[in-house]
Amino acid sequence: MNGAQAVIRTLVAGGVEVCFANPGTSEMHFVAALDDVPEMRAVLTLFEGVATGAADGYARMTGRPAATLLHLGPGLGNGLANLHNARRARVPLVNVVGDHALGHKRLDAPLESDIDAVAGTVSGWVRRSLTTGDVGADTTDAIAAARGWPGQVATLVLPADVSWSEGAAVGPVRHARPAPRVPDDGIEGLADVLGPSTVLFLGGTALQEAGLRAAAKVAAGTGTRLLAETFPARMQRGAGLPDVLKLPYPPDGARKQLDGVEHLVLAGAVEPVAFFGYPGTDGRLVPEGCTVHVLATPAEEVVAALQALADRVAADATPQVAEVRRPELPTGRLDLRAFAEVVGALLPERAVVVDEAVTSGYFLPGATVGAPGHDWLTLTGGAIGQGLPVATGAAVADPSRPVIALQADGSAMYTIQALWTQAREQLDVTTVVCDNGAYAILAAELENVGAASGGERAGRLLDLGGPALDFVALATGMGVPATRATTAEELAAQFRAALAEPGPHLIDAVLQR
Amino acid sequence: MNGAQAVIRTLVAGGVEVCFANPGTSEMHFVAALDDVPEMRAVLTLFEGVATGAADGYARMTGRPAATLLHLGPGLGNGLANLHNARRARVPLVNVVGDHALGHKRLDAPLESDIDAVAGTVSGWVRRSLTTGDVGADTTDAIAAARGWPGQVATLVLPADVSWSEGAAVGPVRHARPAPRVPDDGIEGLADVLGPSTVLFLGGTALQEAGLRAAAKVAAGTGTRLLAETFPARMQRGAGLPDVLKLPYPPDGARKQLDGVEHLVLAGAVEPVAFFGYPGTDGRLVPEGCTVHVLATPAEEVVAALQALADRVAADATPQVAEVRRPELPTGRLDLRAFAEVVGALLPERAVVVDEAVTSGYFLPGATVGAPGHDWLTLTGGAIGQGLPVATGAAVADPSRPVIALQADGSAMYTIQALWTQAREQLDVTTVVCDNGAYAILAAELENVGAASGGERAGRLLDLGGPALDFVALATGMGVPATRATTAEELAAQFRAALAEPGPHLIDAVLQR
Missing domain, CATH: 3.40.50.970 (Thiamin diphosphate (ThDP)-binding fold, Pyr/PP domains)
Structure with a gap:
């Protein structure tokens, strides 16, 4: 060998x-x-x-x-x-x-x-x-x-x-070690800080069903608020599951969510910080005077810890879960809201949503929270160009689940080659490109850092028009059937058709600003 | 500021x-x-x-x-x-x-x-x-x-x-230092080793006109052979310039070129080695017993050193240069030879050729040596995906020169996004994709390393068909006008048309094996 x-x-x-x-x-x-x-x-x-x-x-x-x-x-x-x-x-x-x-x-x-x-x-x-x-x-x-x-x-x-070279031998099999358990006294000690001015900050596997249910029990029993890390690797959600707000990406929005919080309890997440530093502001998000506690680090068994905590403080509480509720299918203008409503209205059972919609995703959480149970995968490290590849791997992982890639246009171009692999392997991935013809997030960030000069040369570096990218041509060039949607009705019809057919599809959703 | x-x-x-x-x-x-x-x-x-x-x-x-x-x-x-x-x-x-x-x-x-x-x-x-x-x-x-x-x-x-932050100041201008000169005695000492069993191995700026003419004088006056490094950053060539063979990429071919050489004199190049190691062979290419000398390292002024050497040993010699000679325009089947002949027949004056044709480029040197003077830029570090970006930069460097990117299909996909920048900046780049639907070099390398199993699963990892890449769709999707050529006549007509029009163009040359 x-x-x-x-x-x-x-x-x-x-x-x-x-x-x-x-x-x-x-x-x-x-x-x-x-x-x-x-x-x-x-x-x-x-x-x-x-x-x-x-x-x-x-x-x-x-x-x-x-x-x-x-x-x-x-x-x-x-x-x-x-x-x-x-x-x-x-x-x-x-x-x-x-x-x-x-x-x-x-x-x-x-x-x-x-x-x-x-x-x-x-x-x-x-x-x-x-x-x-x-x-x-x-x-x-x-x-x-x-x-x-x-x-x-x-x-x-x-x-x-x-x-x-010859002379090799197969290595031994070593069974994976279970995650280290949080000691009981660590859990006990936290019972006293729970309550309405406390946030239980969830990350890692705490955002999958068992963890969410335990956390929601704690919330129901103690009034503790739940928040999820901003960019989870995988979050389970939808009708019948607890609906946990992700801490917003913009630092101002995040600070508003954390305003008045006296205790922040980390459960599989690390302390939240701003994605970027901005002139004159601190990158820390936790309010002055708030005490940070650790229920479980990302290196510990957070789900068992949450369950133990729930048993301790809220054994009889009933967790709040999202109701079955889908938006109506929108008509007319294809804007960010209509895009989200189409996704929410049609999201299939057991979907895996890969979210690199960036600025186009604003209305997605609300529009999908009552859809059938699904997984939501996000841009964990902020390095754009993750969406299409992650969707590709998720589809290889479980061919029985439909994968939906919601993909910003600028970011899509970093790893557009993923479409070819989706075609070769005939993966069931439906990609919706949020086509606004711009690095829209950078226009916002230009404002955020106080650098907005309004200059034409700066603007040109944030603009993806001239020439416009034709994602239909790019996808078909790599063997992925593709269509273009310019109205809400077109997006709905094309999304429905793509989901009904096996194999990869791409929809270029031309979004109105 | x-x-x-x-x-x-x-x-x-x-x-x-x-x-x-x-x-x-x-x-x-x-x-x-x-x-x-x-x-x-x-x-x-x-x-x-x-x-x-x-x-x-x-x-x-x-x-x-x-x-x-x-x-x-x-x-x-x-x-x-x-x-x-x-x-x-x-x-x-x-x-x-x-x-x-x-x-x-x-x-x-x-x-x-x-x-x-x-x-x-x-x-x-x-x-x-x-x-x-x-x-x-x-x-x-x-x-x-x-x-x-x-x-x-x-x-x-x-x-x-x-x-x-405010409070910055513009940094001082510092004039670029000229390259260190090779001392006279270093040049003197080499005069004795020149002759028919010596190779003057040229790299760096020695491959631009002045260096080439000086080296060709040395060759004409002493019988010394000239060879160029395998992957020059920039080599000037064409009718009226000395024609220097690049050391072949396959180690066997390189060893044949160096067989019997007793002295190898490095002029702006480093000692040649095999690109990869192969089972049972040594990666060194210089023959046993051959002495390696240094006229000038890449960190020294090699052109002046070559000129000093030429003055010393071949003051009156007439360097041999390539004659004006172009291939006939081929007809019929579009194979590697026809591809090269079209390029050679139509290469415009002062062209900059960016060569990432990889296995499809076999006949290019012979077909273009008598074309009007041009620059030839190659894959210096072996990391594929260099061609389209380098062509983009070369076109920005001098808009008056036509840039021709000869680009293998597999490698093109690494940085295909370059086409969009060519379209936005309206750069005069004509890309010819050598479309053989495969990582053809890897099929050869599978043989070279003795790993060719003929297995279907291995073969699938070297095959770019299923689905075939449609480079016309990919290029037009990024705003670059594109056509497909399946015969020699079509390639010639499309290449001529692309060169006649300003701005970027792409030709998908579907090559017969």
Whole structure:
């Protein structure tokens, strides 16, 4: 068995069954070995940012790592932005980066670069496998590191000769350790601070059903308010589930939500801070005098902690949940509200919504809260270009669930190549491009930072018109059927049609401002 | 004056007059300041790899740095592959990366990451500007570092508050230092080793006209053979210029060229090595027993050294130059030879050819050597996705010259967003996509590394069909007029038409195998 075969067999034995790949010469033995291990599904992407984002989406939906296969330092660089997002999502991910043969490193060949330095910025674990004899065990360690608590990116650098040489062995299977439990006295101590001037701030798995129900019980029993982190990796919501407001992205909105709060209890989330600093303001959002408590860090079992807390303080309370309620299908003008209403009116059962709508998403939470139960995946690390790849990985994770990518136009262009993989794999992803012809968020941020000069040259850098992007042409050019909607009725008809048909579709929703 | 204004004014004063930009929130003051400094031309790109590759192309054609404007660590990551290529091209480049305000860093906001670690892997110089009072002088240092000899990537990390605060001053102008001269005795000593079993190995500026003429004189006077590095940043060639063979990319071909060579004299190039290691072979290409000499390192003035050498050993020799000779326009089947013949037959005067044709480029050197004088820019660092961005930057550098991008299909998809910038700026770039529906080079490499299993699953990872990419749709979707050629006649007619019209065009050349 050669090294590549051992890596793939170890991955499969360790529960890593999908590899999002962008191989090059140094990964050819890995590619060849795929034919020997049919249990590994390899999904080709045309750009590494698609591979890393897809692995993130896959992990968010399964809780298990996918592997990537990237080509040397530049391939890792291309995948870095979505590895950054994956790091912020705290997902498990086995990031395999091929490298030159060991004896080739010192020659400083054209593709030589410092892989370890780049990998270190997004990985909780980095190792270069140095011998074929060890590569199986190295892979075991990579899987274990990725599946630590919380999940993290584990980067295995795989030299070409370690791959191609014979004498490898499959690494041992190591069972994933359960998350560390919060000690009882930590939970006990918090009972006293709950109440109407307290916020229970939820993140991580606290935003999935069991955590939400426990938190909602605490809220119902004590009057404690619930808030969710601004950009959750995965949040379950819809009719029959507790409806938790996400802390708003704009710092002013966030501060309003936290105004008067005396105790902030972190449950799987970290203390909220402003996304960016702005002139004359503090980036901290927690009000002066508010005490921050920790029920569970992202590295601890938050759901059990919430349940224990609920049992302690609100054993008989009935959690409040969202009612079944959908908006009417809108007519006429296709603006942000109509866009949200179409989504809310038609969102199918068990949908996975990947939200990179950015400024176009304002009305989405309200319009979808009473739709059938669904998952909501967001831009965890703020590095745009995450939506289409994450949607791709989510669709690979569970083909039985319809995936809806709500995607801002400017951001879509960062990893537009994801559409091709959706077409090749015939993934059931419906992408709605929120087409406003601008980096609209930057126009707002230009105001926020007090830099709005109104100048024409500045404005040109925020404008995506001239030429307008034709997303219908771009999608069909990559094999994804696409249509354009300019009215609410058109969007509704096209969205309904796309959902009714298997396979990927794209709708270019031309939004009125 | 705020920090951003000082940075831009210092750049302009230091001869940096173009900025390829992908701004985000932390760069908004930089964007606003563009309206105050009209001498700086800002070119918007839709993806950072386009910005960094365009800055590389601009520098190759002007010898002067452009600036980039990237958004935080993820933006730098997206631009990293083409910064890698720029590093290998040894071009000057001022890489401006916006960052969080200084007081915001410790909050570990979602977009926080280790910019310095990533930047260090591609930069010869990295500095974070820490005060608005110093930012002008920091910018001066960045320009000076970029314009050192040879050129390099200088990364200036620009915190948002350093940009937005008042109290900045324009940094001093520092004149670029000339390249260090090779001492006379270094040149003298080499005279004795020249002859038919010696190769003068040319790289860097030795591949521009003056260097080539001096090297060809040496060759004519002494029988010394000339070879060029495999992937030059910029090589001048065509009728009336010496025709120098590039060392072949496949190691076997390279070894054949170097077989029997007793002395290898490096002139602006480094010792050649194989691009990749392969099982059972050594990555070194220089034959056993061959002595390597250095006429000039890439950090020294190689052209003057070649001229001094020519004066010393071949003062009266007449350099051999390529004759005027163009292929006939081919007819019928559009294969690799016909593709090359169309390019050779129609290549316009003073063309800039950006060559990322990869496996489709086999016949290009022979077909174009007798065409009118032109520049040839290649994939210096091996990180694919360089062609369209470099063509974009080359066209910005000199609008009077037609730019021809010969672009492999798989590689094109890495930075396809460059087409939009070409459309917006109405750049005179004619892109010919070598459309073979495959990562053809990887099929060859699968053989080279001895991994060809013939397996279907491996084959699927090298195949770009299913669905086929429609480059006509992709180009028109970004505002670039496009056509498809399936015969030699169609390619010739479309290439001629594209060259006759200003602005960008794309031809999807469907190549027969």
